[in-house]
Amino acid sequence: MKTVSTKQQQILGFIRRFLAEQDYPPSLRDIQEGCHISSTSVVDYNLKALERLGFIRRHPEISRGIVLNSDSTIPLSMTPVPIIGMIAAGSPIPVPTPDTWDVSAAAETINISRELTGDAEGIYALKVKGESMIDALINDGDIVLMQYTNTADNGDMVAAWLKAEKEATLKKVYIESDRVRLQPANRHMQPIYVSPDNLEIQGKVIGVIRKLS
Amino acid sequence: MKTVSTKQQQILGFIRRFLAEQDYPPSLRDIQEGCHISSTSVVDYNLKALERLGFIRRHPEISRGIVLNSDSTIPLSMTPVPIIGMIAAGSPIPVPTPDTWDVSAAAETINISRELTGDAEGIYALKVKGESMIDALINDGDIVLMQYTNTADNGDMVAAWLKAEKEATLKKVYIESDRVRLQPANRHMQPIYVSPDNLEIQGKVIGVIRKLS
DNA sequence: TATCATTCAGAACAGATGTTCGCTACCATT
DNA sequence: AATGGTAGCGAACATCTGTTCTGAATGATA
Known part of the structure; x- marks a missing residue:
């Protein structure tokens, strides 16, 4: 998978919104609920993909250790x-x-x-x-x-x-x-x-x- | 105690630095180590004080749920x-x-x-x-x-x-x-x-x- | 159809993290 | 000396939270 899936875009958007509203990053379970995803493992799965694609950075074993990369904006097009x-x-x-x-x-x-x-x-x-x-x-x-x-x-x-x-x-x-x-x-x-x-x-x-x- | 103690200023400064470097808020234990405080309870104690004084906002039971209030800058003076x-x-x-x-x-x-x-x-x-x-x-x-x-x-x-x-x-x-x-x-x-x-x-x-x- | 990669579901686990509580130390005041 | 408020200590606890594992759909490919 080379391109970011729609689910991953949802997650990315949710993280961005969450960050704007709360001023701290969301947990996996925040994302799970916010995007109506069935399992935290799915969130993890997609976050790993997003990290591989360079949209975010994650700090292992650290709660809410998700950081948006500056170029993580979904193309406006x-x-x-x-x-x-x-x-x-x-x-x-x-x-x-x-x-x-x-x-x-x-x-x-x-x-x-x-x-x-x-x-x-x-x-x-x-x-x-x-x-x-x-x-x-x-x-x-x-x-x-x-x-x-x-x-x-x-x-x-x-x-x-x-x-x-x-x-x-x-x-x-x-x-x-x-x-x-x-x-x-x-x-x-x-x-x-x-x-x-x-x-x-x-x-x-x-x-x-x-x-x- | 109506005024912010030096320890609380240290904590405030540490949170600000941490936020700038990591892009996510510090945990109590991050603050504990960063400010060489002996116990997380002391951190909690002082964070409560800081919240009472209006320097930060905290989200109970949420990891790293610390938010700096906009006016939390230590006076430059x-x-x-x-x-x-x-x-x-x-x-x-x-x-x-x-x-x-x-x-x-x-x-x-x-x-x-x-x-x-x-x-x-x-x-x-x-x-x-x-x-x-x-x-x-x-x-x-x-x-x-x-x-x-x-x-x-x-x-x-x-x-x-x-x-x-x-x-x-x-x-x-x-x-x-x-x-x-x-x-x-x-x-x-x-x-x-x-x-x-x-x-x-x-x-x-x-x-x-x-x-x- | 058989096979493989992708994506997901659900549960369990381990570690991270906020909270609480009893006790102590210090200091100013009485 | 006794008192009370502030601040700190250390440990225990419950929850939050990232990680991992097994298995199951799903879709593309041959």
Whole structure:
């Protein structure tokens, strides 16, 4: 393993935050809890990796003997984004809570270049389950980058929940006089029309990532 | 006890140094060794005092959970000086070693305002024993502030060791053609003359402190 | 499928570390 | 001399904390 994994980035970020807040370094168990890691051995394992990669220095047998190396800053060009759950046609869309913002609280994260995320807050990701989003040009296994919002401008691609149909979908929204047009990204497919009352916008899609092998 | 004792200043200084060097706070035992304190309980005792006085914050039951408060800097106007021994007419003058420079290594220290010490390094103190220095206007129990040096300029008050007489004395030195004049601070008293070979200058007197109750 | 490296889980261990307690020493005051 | 507060000593204790070990998933590779 030559590159720093997302878990290691979480740990690194946690140490940095802990240091800023407490003014003393965290213990393994502090990191364990803070990053929701199951065992101290896993923390140790990853800290060793981080040390090997030169991000931190450790003082053996000394409590809280973790020192951040000056160059341990995660490149600003990348930012970890929490993957807060799955999105599928038939199941409710996971909604981020203030807690899930925290990268260290997420079970899974993905590193996104700043070019995609910008500087915005409230970025999270959903993993697409099933092929129901095909008409949005989104396939099974894709990662959808979301920006938290309750509203949307015309033309925005959003994650929408259709209350009556109990269906999640990714579409472009166009607000028309008394109804909302949900337009598939695939221009050859037909839009659907829903009443504003039936629509719940769960977030704005700001990107899609497809990892093929 | 409303004021911070010299031992507490030592501890404070040690914590600051340790933090600067290691980037993580010291344990009680680190402080114990670093300040040559006999028991961790004494460290704990003084840390509690320091916390009460607002110099530090402590996180109970957390290893190295010591945080310096921002205002915990020892006032620059004061600097602790090690008292490395006694000076008496008939006994050799204690000579400072590189080890004794360290305030935290000294058995006793005294806080001196910077007006007296200046910014110089190699400052130490001697406690005067006996009344043999009366002619230097120095009494029993006075503290003599010394600056480490082997040489002296004309007119400097020095701690001198007369080899032949096996005598320690505090006098002003004036180098004359082939001899050295040792002039008492008290102008009414007569100088003595010694050969340069018979003279060992142990340090320059830069101040005298007399504590009268 | 078989194999190997990576990552993790869980537990146990040993050492590091903060806390506490009874006792002593010193010093100023009564 | 008696007293009380401050400071220190030394040891014991409980917890915190880094380390280690065995075994199990997991994924990539052949």
